[in-house]
Every structure is written in C-alpha cells, then in structure tokens.
Amino acid sequence: MAxxxxxxxxxxxxxxxxxxxxxxxxxxxxxxxxxxxxxxEVSLLxxxxxxxxxxxxxxxxxxxxxEVAQYGVSLSxxxxxxxxxxxxxQF
Numbered sequence: 001m002a003x004x005x006x007x008x009x010x011x012x013x014x015x016x017x018x019x020x021x022x023x024x025x026x027x028x029x030x031x032x033x034x035x036x037x038x039x040x041e042v043s044l045l046x047x048x049x050x051x052x053x054x055x056x057x058x059x060x061x062x063x064x065x066x067e068v069a070q071y072g073v074s075l076s077x078x079x080x081x082x083x084x085x086x087x088x089x090q091f
Contacts, residue, residue, distance in 0.1 A: 001086070002079035010079060013072040017065055024061045031058060 031054040037044040 002082045006079050010072060010075040013068065013075060017069045017072060021065050028058055
C-alpha cells in the first residue's frame with residue numbers, strides 16, 4: 001500500500017484542480033463580458049484593455065490548471081510505482 005501522505009497529497013491536488021477549475025470556468029462568462037464602450041476614446045481603450053486582460057487571465061489559468069493536473073497524475077504514478085515495488089520486494 002502506498003504511504004498515506006502520498007495518497008492524501010494526490011487526492012488534495014486533484015480536488016484543488018477540480019474546485020478551482022470550476023470557479024474559473026464559472027467566472028469565465030463574467031470575465032469575458034465586455035461592457036460596451038462609450039463614444040470617447042478612453043471608454044474604448046478601457047473596454048478593449050479589460051477584454052484583453054480577461055482573455056489573458058483565462059489562458060494563463062487554463063495552462064496553470066493543466067500543469068497542476070499533470071502534477072497530480074505524476075503523484076498518482078509515483079503511488080502506483082511504490083505499490084508495485086513494495087509488492088515485488090519480499091523480506
């Protein structure tokens with residue numbers, strides 16, 4: 001059996017990914033909704049800048065969540081390797 005700390009850490013990472021992904025996905029509509037710009041240049045620049053920032057944030061969040069999910073998969077692989085090695089070696 002894999003160490004309880006390893007299993008606990010794996011479960012915690014995957015739960016964190018699921019929770020934060022849900023939060024970011026839920027906020028994506030709000031972040032992507034750009035208020036219509038007024039007739040002046042400042043309003044146009046503000047709404048354009050806000051839209052660009054929101055798109056960048058969502059792209060970075062997606063990439064970061066993919067990396068953390070990969071970390072969770074790696075932890076899971078370590079746990080299974082530990083179990084295989086532990087079952088192979090008989091004292």
